[in-house]
Amino acid sequence: TQLLEQSPQFLSIQEGENLTVYCNSSSVFSSLQWYRQEPGEGPVLLVTVVTGGEVKKLKRLTFQFGDARKDSSLHITAAQTGDTGLYLCAGSGGSYIPTFGRGTSLIVHP
Amino acid sequence: SQTIHQWPATLVQPVGSPLSLECTVEGTSNPNLYWYRQAAGRGLQLLFYSVGIGQISSEVPQNLSASRPQDRQFILSSKKLLLSDSGFYLCAWSRNRDRLNQPQHFGDGTRLSIL
Numbered sequence: 001t002q003l004l005e006q007s008p009q010f011l012s013i014q015e016g017e018n019l020t021v022y023c024n025s026s027s028v029f030s031s032l033q034w035y036r037q038e039p040g041e042g043p044v045l046l047v048t049v050v051t052g053g054e055v056k057k058l059k060r061l062t063f064q065f066g067d068a069r070k071d072s073s074l075h076i077t078a079a080q081t082g083d084t085g086l087y088l089c090a091g092s093g094g095s096y097i098p099t100f101g102r103g104t105s106l107i108v109h110p
Numbered sequence: 111s112q113t114i115h116q117w118p119a120t121l122v123q124p125v126g127s128p129l130s131l132e133c134t135v136e137g138t139s140n141p142n143l144y145w146y147r148q149a150a151g152r153g154l155q156l157l158f159y160s161v162g163i164g165q166i167s168s169e170v171p172q173n174l175s176a177s178r179p180q181d182r183q184f185i186l187s188s189k190k191l192l193l194s195d196s197g198f199y200l201c202a203w204s205r206n207r208d209r210l211n212q213p214q215h216f217g218d219g220t221r222l223s224i225l
Contacts, residue, residue: 033214040219040221041219042200043216045214048213088153090214096142096161096204100153102152102153103152
């Protein structure tokens with residue numbers, strides 16, 4: 001069974017601070033997705049990474065896939081209140097069913 | 111473009127009553143379809159998934175069932191709801207062409223409260 005551990009579980013920061021969220025596994029994934037979910041809504045796909053060592057940027061968000069494709073990180077620069085939400089990572093290991101982490105709940109205070 | 115519709119958005123039901131949640135996808139054909147339940151502010155628990163009409167796989171044995179009567183329609187049902195069925199239910203779809211790298215796309219969810 002593939003498991004994805006996300007850390008930290010909760011993060012409360014001030015606007016303008018930087019932060020990093022981690023997603024780790026002992027299993028190799030073919031690809032990994034990051035989602036953001038706001039209260040009362042479904043998760044929204046932010047990015048998919050597929051190549052070991054890959055780095056993708058989405059405005060102030062930087063996503064990295066580990067060289068061995070077992071881990072990933074999400075770095076947010078100069079966080080804004082609009083970044084508040086639940087961040088989920090999900091790994092695909094060659095089946096129809098992705099493995100989801102339990103999520104990191106981020107609150108950015110003005 | 112593809113869209114996913116899930117309804118109702120909110121539902122309050124008494125214990126022992128039946129349930130039917132519906133999900134439809136537009137703009138794609140032969141999608142993989144999924145039902146998840148999510149505890150407050152936490153990760154997703156996969157309940158059912160389907161790779162084609164009439165093909166349902168259950169991940170967690172429980173009080174719920176799923177059906178796929180049409181290619182882009184996925185229904186979550188129960189004959190008699192339990193208090194423990196309360197939660198946030200999410201429907202999702204992914205492309206069926208390449209199982210290795212396909213992300214999922216989620217509906218807006220149904221908040222189910224059992225009284």
